[in-house]
Every structure is written in structure tokens, then in C-alpha cells.
Amino acid sequence: MAVDTVREEKAIGRLTDSLLDTYRDIHSAERVEAEISVARQRFAGNPVREFVPILVERAVRRELEPDTASVDTASVDTASDDTASDGAAADAIAAPVPERPVPGQRAATRAVPLSSRRNAILLGGAAALVAVVVVSLAAREPAPVAAGGGSALTVVRGVVGSEKMPFFQDPRVIDALAAHGVRVEVEAAGSRQIATSIDLAAYDFAFPSSAPAAERIQRARGITTKYTPFSSPMAIATFQPIVDLLTPAGVVKPGATPTIDMARYLELVRANTEWAQLPDNTAYPVRKNILVTTTDPRTSNSAAMYLSIASFVANDNAIVQGTPAEQAVLPTVAKLFVGQGYTENTTEGPFQEYLTSGMGASPMALIYEAQFVEATARGQIKPGMVLAYPSPTVLSKHTLVPLRGGGDTIGRLLTDDPALRELAARHGFRTGDAAQFASATRGVPLAAELIDVVETPTYETLEHLLDGVTKSYN
CATH class of the missing domain: 1.10.12 (Lyase 2-enoyl-coa Hydratase; Chain  A, domain 2)
Structure with a gap:
């Protein structure tokens, strides 16, 4: 086949x-x-x-x-969210939303397309995973529950980017939060889904994977408080034969942690270069365009971060500002996504394909650095699998927006508690303590210090670029 x-x-x-x-x-x-x-x-x-x-x-x-005019509003207000199983990691990959979700617009029959297989990660209890959690939207405050020893834990509910699910599933994280009297139930979704199409009324906090997505939530709900306990740079999971193939083409600069020259890569994309057209290509002579596999920019933060990198390079190494610059870079950056065909809503999809299907299906996959750390700890990184960094790259700043008091508690704990900060580092998240991160990830081939890092465009500019890419799909 x-x-x-x-x-x-x-x-x-x-x-x-x-x-x-x-x-x-x-x-x-x-x-x-x-x-x-x-x-x-x-x-x-x-x-x-x-x-x-x-x-x-x-x-x-x-x-x-169905006809939206005949919708039972009660069913809209009590809907659940769509997640899918990931196997060894979090059983929580959000399902696709309708074609172009409009901020504030609800789906025809449910506020979010949530699955009957929805899984909640219970932090602070004996079980790490509980299926089918029914949340009453009438419950506006966290509910206390009895712990195994009889003491009461406060349940705090959140919706998070899927790449953070292994962290919240970790029994050590469960215990650290329980020590502060809280148990957290989390569900996973694409970060742009969290910001644009999920009804947040059922949650105490939203924890997307970027500052722009969090800012959108803050603006929509009039919230000024936020927490950024850790970050993760965007990276590219690839294979040694691909590194060897792209090195003479000027795309890869080899080293202990290889880098992808985004300027040279965009030149190949603009020219619609196919893998089979690369000179002396016997490793991957496939007649399809050279493209990094990403998620869907209409729903996923990682794709939006990739768009930030590409737009910076396409704009002569300057952050895009204003309509003329936006229009100038759109033809190039749109090719990065539309040419892929079907894309998924969270990075768990392309990364799992990378891990299980090998080079043939996904020679280069855009991921969060932390995902590679997680996979290494689980023994899923095989010989020949390589982590590379786009040059430049961006830091995806995981930003928690507290929607109610319980969410504020979680934001403060993740930011200030030493045990939780160390555990975040062990899961590959950068907490700002370089020594702690190096110690926690020893043995994983990561860049100790990232120098070639650029900022994302403003909230408005990024939205304009994403809207332009979305239109190119049509």
C-alpha cells in the first residue's frame, strides 16, 4: 500500500x-x-x-x-467534549471542530463536540484515570471530595493542551497537588479550540499552550490574571537519513542538536520542491513536496507557533506588523499548511504517527520539545530518531487562565511550588531554571540554551494570518 x-x-x-x-x-x-x-x-x-x-x-x-433554529438550548448547555485515546500517554486528543469555528459561536447541538469516551485525569486520588466524567454546569465552584484517608480534597476542573496530559497524569504530580488539598480533573483539547470554540463554563481554569491563545480567553471573559509556569520551544522530530539528506541541501546544520535553517527551507517550499528532486537522494526518493507535518492551524497552537516562525523569516527576519506585511507573507506561509492535506487538531496526532509509522509517513513532524522528552522517558525513541530545532524557533509559553478561584490556586501552585516545578522539568518543560532543566532531562539530546528565539506576532496580527491561511483552504 x-x-x-x-x-x-x-x-x-x-x-x-x-x-x-x-x-x-x-x-x-x-x-x-x-x-x-x-x-x-x-x-x-x-x-x-x-x-x-x-x-x-x-x-x-x-x-x-441539524437546523440550528430547532436546537434544544438545554442540550447545548450540558454538552461534553471530544477526546480520543493516545495509548501510552494521555487518552485525550480533541476531535475536529466544524470547518471555521467562529469565536463565541456554539455548535448546532452541543457547546463543544465532546466524546462519550471523555477521560478525566484525577489528580490527588488513588486512580489516575476515570472515564466518562459528567460535569454539571450548575456547579460553579469546586466540589470537595473525600480522599482515601478521609480528608477532603477540593476538585478543580481544567481544560488543557494535550501535550500537558502526561504531566497531569503523573502520580507524583497527583500526590504533590493532594498535599495542598486539591484534586484536579483535566480534559485535553487543541489550544485554539480552547480559545475559540469550547464552552468554558464547566471549568475552573483553561491552560492552552501559548500566550496568544490565553490572551484571547482573557479578552473574551474580561480576566486579567494569568500564570505562565513553564514553556517549551517548538522542535522538529525527524530521522537521521533525513538529516543526512537535507544537510547538503543547506536545510539542516548538523551538530549535537541539529537545526533547521528556516530561510533555506522556505526557499524549497516556494519552489514546490519534491523530496525526489534532491540530488543523490536514495534515502527518501518520494514524489511529494518537502513539508514539515503539522497540526491544523485553525484549531491548534503548535501550528500557530510554526506560523509565527515562518512569517518572521518570510518577512525578512522581522515580526510581521500591519496589513501590507501580512499580505506579503501569506502566499508563502499558506503553502506550509494547505499542501499537507488532512491535518489533526493536536500534536499528539502527528507525533504518534512519527513514533509508530516511521520515516515513510512523517519524515519531519512539528512537536513541542517536551513531547520528545516524554517519549524518551517511555522508551519510544528508537535509534535513528532525531530532535532538531527550527532556526529561528519560538517558545510556546504555556499560560494558565484562572476562570474561578480553584483555577487561581492551581496557577499559583504550578508557578511557585518547588516540587511541581521540578516535576514539570522532568516532563521536559522549561521553568526558567536552566540547571534544574539540565539535571531533570540528563541523557536526552536537547539544546541546553536556545539563542535563536523570536517572539510571536501580536494577538491581532496572528489572528489575521490564521484567518488568511484558513481562507486558503477554501
Whole structure:
């Protein structure tokens, strides 16, 4: 089976699971699967397969979406969120949202397309994972629960970027929080989903993976408080044969921690260069464009951070400001995403494909540095797998926005508690203490100090760029 066909089959499988969960309350599984089959048949025999999952999703959603005028508002206010299992790490990858979620707009039948398989990570209790947590939106304050020893723990609920789920699942984190009298239940979603389409009424805190996403939440809810307990630079997970192939092409600068020259990489993207066109390419002679695999920029923070890097380089190494600059860089940066075809909502998707499917499916995948640390600790990094850093890169600043008092407690603990800071470093997050980070991640080939780091554009500029990329999908 061809590589592209393998990716399409996986994407259709994930799409099927997502749509079954999203419409389970209003359509039978047979109806959903039938619509997917009919939509897919429209593209049978088409040699260009990259966009088939996207087109199938759009067609099926058009058929299955009910009339919003007849929606029962009670069902909207008591909906749950869509997450999918990740296996060894967090069972919490958020499902796709409708084509272009509009800030403040609710889905037709539920505030968020949440799964019946929703998993909550219970911090401070004996069990680390509890399936199917039903949250009453009438509960506006954290509820006290009895711990195993009889003392009461305060339950605090949050929605977080999926890359932080292993941290919140860690029994050591559970115990550290329980020592302060709290138990945390968290659910995972793409950071832009958290900021744009998830109903936050059920949560005590939102913990997206970037400052711009957090700022959007703050503006929408009139909140001034925020906490940034740690950060993680964007990185690229690749393979040694790809490093060896791209080095003579001027894209990779080898070293203990290789770097990706983004300026040279963008030159190849602008020219629609295929892997097979690289000179003396026997390692990966594939006739598809040289592109880093990312998440969907319409829903995911990691893709927005990648957009920040690419727009800076495309703008002659300057942060994009103003409409003329935005319009000038859009043709280049849009190619980075649209050319990939179907993309997922969280970095767990492309990173799991990198870990399990190998070089054929995903020769370069955009991830958070912390994910590589987690995978190394779990023994999932095999010989020949390489972590590289875009040059320049950006720091994804994980920013917690407290929505109620319990969320403020968690923000303060993650920022100030020494035990939780050390555990964050062990999970690959940079807390600002370089010595602590180096000690906690000893043995993992990471950059000890990042020098070539740029800032993200302003909130407004990044939104304009993301809107421009979104339009290019259509």
C-alpha cells in the first residue's frame, strides 16, 4: 500500500471515530458511516489524495448538521467534549471542530463536540484515570471530595493542551497537588479550540499552550490574571537519513542538536520542491513536496507557533506588523499548511504517527520539545530518531487562565511550588531554571540554551494570518 494511501486510511479512520462521537446523540452509527462512504466515493479514482479526508469531512458535516433554529438550548448547555485515546500517554486528543469555528459561536447541538469516551485525569486520588466524567454546569465552584484517608480534597476542573496530559497524569504530580488539598480533573483539547470554540463554563481554569491563545480567553471573559509556569520551544522530530539528506541541501546544520535553517527551507517550499528532486537522494526518493507535518492551524497552537516562525523569516527576519506585511507573507506561509492535506487538531496526532509509522509517513513532524522528552522517558525513541530545532524557533509559553478561584490556586501552585516545578522539568518543560532543566532531562539530546528565539506576532496580527491561511483552504 502506498504511503499516501496509508495516511489517508488512518485519517479516514480517525475522522470516522470523531464524527461518530460528534453526532452520536442525533444520528445512528449506520447513518454516519453511510454518509462517509457516500462522500468518499465521490473521489474514487482521483490520483490526488491529500485533500480527500478534508473534503469528506466537509461533505458529511453538511449532511448531518441539524437546523440550528430547532436546537434544544438545554442540550447545548450540558454538552461534553471530544477526546480520543493516545495509548501510552494521555487518552485525550480533541476531535475536529466544524470547518471555521467562529469565536463565541456554539455548535448546532452541543457547546463543544465532546466524546462519550471523555477521560478525566484525577489528580490527588488513588486512580489516575476515570472515564466518562459528567460535569454539571450548575456547579460553579469546586466540589470537595473525600480522599482515601478521609480528608477532603477540593476538585478543580481544567481544560488543557494535550501535550500537558502526561504531566497531569503523573502520580507524583497527583500526590504533590493532594498535599495542598486539591484534586484536579483535566480534559485535553487543541489550544485554539480552547480559545475559540469550547464552552468554558464547566471549568475552573483553561491552560492552552501559548500566550496568544490565553490572551484571547482573557479578552473574551474580561480576566486579567494569568500564570505562565513553564514553556517549551517548538522542535522538529525527524530521522537521521533525513538529516543526512537535507544537510547538503543547506536545510539542516548538523551538530549535537541539529537545526533547521528556516530561510533555506522556505526557499524549497516556494519552489514546490519534491523530496525526489534532491540530488543523490536514495534515502527518501518520494514524489511529494518537502513539508514539515503539522497540526491544523485553525484549531491548534503548535501550528500557530510554526506560523509565527515562518512569517518572521518570510518577512525578512522581522515580526510581521500591519496589513501590507501580512499580505506579503501569506502566499508563502499558506503553502506550509494547505499542501499537507488532512491535518489533526493536536500534536499528539502527528507525533504518534512519527513514533509508530516511521520515516515513510512523517519524515519531519512539528512537536513541542517536551513531547520528545516524554517519549524518551517511555522508551519510544528508537535509534535513528532525531530532535532538531527550527532556526529561528519560538517558545510556546504555556499560560494558565484562572476562570474561578480553584483555577487561581492551581496557577499559583504550578508557578511557585518547588516540587511541581521540578516535576514539570522532568516532563521536559522549561521553568526558567536552566540547571534544574539540565539535571531533570540528563541523557536526552536537547539544546541546553536556545539563542535563536523570536517572539510571536501580536494577538491581532496572528489572528489575521490564521484567518488568511484558513481562507486558503477554501
